[in-house]
Amino acid sequence: MRQLRWGLFASSFAVLAFAGAASAETIKVGVIATFSGPNAIWGKQFREAIQVYAAEHGTEVNGNTVEFIYKDVGGPNPDASKAAAQELLIREGVKYLAGFDFTPNAMAVAPLINQAKVPAVIFNAATSAINEQSEYFLRTSFTLWQVTVPIAQWAADNGAKKVITAVTDYNPGVDAESAFVSAFEEKGGTIVDKIRMPLQTTDFAPFMQRIKNSGADAVFAFLPAGPATFAFTKAYNENGLKEAGITFYGTGETDETTIDALGDQAIGLTTAYHYSGVHDSDLNRSFTAKLEEMFPQSRANLASVGAYDGVHLIYKMIEAAGTDGEKAIESSKGLSWESPRGLISIDPDSRHVIQNVYIRRVERAENGSLVNREFDTVENVPDLGFSR
Amino acid sequence: MTIALSILVDGVAYGMILFMISVGLSVTMGLMRIVNLAHGGFALLGGAFAHVLTVWYSVPFIAALAISVTAVTFLAIPLERLVYRRIYRFGELEQVLATIGIVFVVIAGVNLFLGSTLLPIRMPPEVSSPVDIGFKVLPLHRIIVILAGLAVVAALYLLVEQTRFGIYLRAAVDNQDTAASLGINTSKVYLAAFALGAALAAIGGILGAELLPIEAYYPLRYMVLFLIVVAVGGLGSIVGSFLAALSLGILDTAGRYLLPDMGTIFFFLAITALLAVRPNGLLVKPS
Numbered sequence: 001m002r003q004l005r006w007g008l009f010a011s012s013f014a015v016l017a018f019a020g021a022a023s024a025e026t027i028k029v030g031v032i033a034t035f036s037g038p039n040a041i042w043g044k045q046f047r048e049a050i051q052v053y054a055a056e057h058g059t060e061v062n063g064n065t066v067e068f069i070y071k072d073v074g075g076p077n078p079d080a081s082k083a084a085a086q087e088l089l090i091r092e093g094v095k096y097l098a099g100f101d102f103t104p105n106a107m108a109v110a111p112l113i114n115q116a117k118v119p120a121v122i123f124n125a126a127t128s129a130i131n132e133q134s135e136y137f138l139r140t141s142f143t144l145w146q147v148t149v150p151i152a153q154w155a156a157d158n159g160a161k162k163v164i165t166a167v168t169d170y171n172p173g174v175d176a177e178s179a180f181v182s183a184f185e186e187k188g189g190t191i192v193d194k195i196r197m198p199l200q201t202t203d204f205a206p207f208m209q210r211i212k213n214s215g216a217d218a219v220f221a222f223l224p225a226g227p228a229t230f231a232f233t234k235a236y237n238e239n240g241l242k243e244a245g246i247t248f249y250g251t252g253e254t255d256e257t258t259i260d261a262l263g264d265q266a267i268g269l270t271t272a273y274h275y276s277g278v279h280d281s282d283l284n285r286s287f288t289a290k291l292e293e294m295f296p297q298s299r300a301n302l303a304s305v306g307a308y309d310g311v312h313l314i315y316k317m318i319e320a321a322g323t324d325g326e327k328a329i330e331s332s333k334g335l336s337w338e339s340p341r342g343l344i345s346i347d348p349d350s351r352h353v354i355q356n357v358y359i360r361r362v363e364r365a366e367n368g369s370l371v372n373r374e375f376d377t378v379e380n381v382p383d384l385g386f387s388r
Numbered sequence: 389m390t391i392a393l394s395i396l397v398d399g400v401a402y403g404m405i406l407f408m409i410s411v412g413l414s415v416t417m418g419l420m421r422i423v424n425l426a427h428g429g430f431a432l433l434g435g436a437f438a439h440v441l442t443v444w445y446s447v448p449f450i451a452a453l454a455i456s457v458t459a460v461t462f463l464a465i466p467l468e469r470l471v472y473r474r475i476y477r478f479g480e481l482e483q484v485l486a487t488i489g490i491v492f493v494v495i496a497g498v499n500l501f502l503g504s505t506l507l508p509i510r511m512p513p514e515v516s517s518p519v520d521i522g523f524k525v526l527p528l529h530r531i532i533v534i535l536a537g538l539a540v541v542a543a544l545y546l547l548v549e550q551t552r553f554g555i556y557l558r559a560a561v562d563n564q565d566t567a568a569s570l571g572i573n574t575s576k577v578y579l580a581a582f583a584l585g586a587a588l589a590a591i592g593g594i595l596g597a598e599l600l601p602i603e604a605y606y607p608l609r610y611m612v613l614f615l616i617v618v619a620v621g622g623l624g625s626i627v628g629s630f631l632a633a634l635s636l637g638i639l640d641t642a643g644r645y646l647l648p649d650m651g652t653i654f655f656f657l658a659i660t661a662l663l664a665v666r667p668n669g670l671l672v673k674p675s
Contacts, residue, residue: 038605040504198652202599203402206644209394230506230601238527240518261506
């Protein structure tokens with residue numbers, strides 16, 4: 001009993017001492033993302049990747065402890081994002097912001113980070129225009145132009161002559177359509193028709209008929225991953241487009257977190273993207289192995305790698321500039337490192353990541369799950385949509 | 389001509405899926421007059437069971453369908469006894485609030501156990517293979533759904549119009565006290581009708597999953613679609629829902645073939661116009 005009491009006494013001192021030391025040099029990072037509702041997968045992937053990075057590299061940078069504070073905004077909700085940023089900056093005194101799954105959520109914090117001179121690292125939101133809103137935005141994900149132009153050029157170089165585009169009728173879809181059409185026509189290809197499909201579409205059969213009748217030899221599709229992609233690829237197979245030899249070109253439709261749900265119908269879909277869970281490198285193998293060890297149900301996808309590299313960037317900035325936001329941004333420009341997706345660097349002009357874009361095809365791996373197998377590379381692509 | 393035939397075939401196939409996913413609601417909301425926003429919740433539960441059975445345990449599709457529908461029916465019985473029994477007597481707004489609460493509970497439950505990603509239901513490969521019907525290619529699955537829809541509407545019509553149970557149900561809904569005083573066990577009739585509605589919701593969820601894939605937010609994502617079918621069909625009319633689903637399917641498909649750039653505006657404008665002319669739906673029995 002006495003021993004126990006002494007033990008408790010001693011350990012409470014230890015806790016106090018530790019807490020005292022930590023609070024003096026704790027640098028807080030606010031992560032704004034979606035942790036609830038239909039889009040909760042984004043926040044989950046971010047958080048897990050952050051924890052994997054912290055487990056691999058520790059939470060100390062130059063003697064400072066890095067602490068992550070998570071704020072849920074429940075989906076695309078600019079007002080909630082702004083309120084969360086305000087609270088993090090004023091009440092919590094965070095020195096870095098991170099996260100941002102949806103474009104409007106990132107846009108909403110631009111005035112705040114300008115005022116507070118706090119860097120904000122975007123882990124996903126993929127509209128080129130975001131980084132023009134503030135000098136303090138950095139981005140470790142991708143942009144629509146960055147992955148769409150390469151697939152258009154690659155398709156043109158690899159035998160596609162007549163292409164029909166079929167995109168979901170919302171901002172990113174329209175962006176993807178213009179990127180594809182301009183790049184493909186520049187290469188001398190013909191766009192036979194452009195279809196914009198309503199966001200609520202559930203039955204894609206009529207569009208399949210139009211695609212078939214158009215006489216195109218390939219279709220470029222852009223849809224949100226999840227139910228829309230599921231129904232579209234299903235219709236693509238069931239209405240005989242695959243049999244008719246009309247190639248499917250896409251970008252992020254075959255996301256690792258939903259690909260197994262697509263089933264055999266996904267096999268053979270060709271996409272261009274900056275990250276695949278089975279990217280062939282030692283770093284990626286150790287990253288995915290660690291993720292699987294810590295979160296057995298999880299699979300690495302673009303959100304994981306965006307967050308993983310985002311945390312790396314924040315650690316590097318803390319190392320170079322501590323809590324000085326302006327200096328941190330300067331130190332990040334031109335920074336390059338090896339990511340699980342390959343070699344990447346921060347473009348000094350757009351503060352966006354320059355990276356390889358890989359051409360992949362969906363295959364069934366030896367362990368039975370579906371994967372995006374990379375078979376060609378377009379090297380060092382910058383954000384082709386910046387100040388366009 | 390080919391276009392007109394294509395619209396007709398695709399439209400009927402789509403309309404039949406709309407009918408299958410909302411027929412359970414025409415029983416609970418249409419016949420029993422409860423504003424049952426939890427309808428999609430039962431469809432989701434059916435789909436989630438079928439997903440677990442076919443994907444985790446490789447149960448054949450037909451067996452999985454039967455087990456899932458039975459499971460949902462047996463879940464619906466205690467739920468009716470404990471919860472819905474009280475909801476019947478509520479006003480309309482309270483029914484909306486209570487049933488939407490049930491939806492949230494179901495969503496949170498599925499989210500907790502299965503996550504928020506897609507929950508596919510594995511079917512034999514022949515079911516999703518294309519079938520050439522001369523002027524166009526149609527997945528075999530659509531043909532199965534068309535046949536299932538016809539069978540369901542015929543069976544329900546006979547049940548409600550031709551059997552003793554149908555008479556009891558209509559009597560109990562029209563005037564519960566009078567029906568009870570005539571010796572009809574109204575609480576049993578309600579229980580049976582409610583369980584039937586839940587079972588149909590589960591069947592619809594599973595058969596419709598090829599088009600409206602199952603995931604945790606299914607009940608909210610497609611709620612408007614279910615409600616439109618029942619509203620256009622008219623409360624209390626199974627045949628009305630059937631005709632409504634078919635015409636909405638054909639209308640929506642025609643819109644996509646002929647005016648693709650108008651998007652869903654065309655669909656909703658047509659529904660608005662229809663409801664302006666016939667505010668009580670396509671077929672409404674004189675009360």
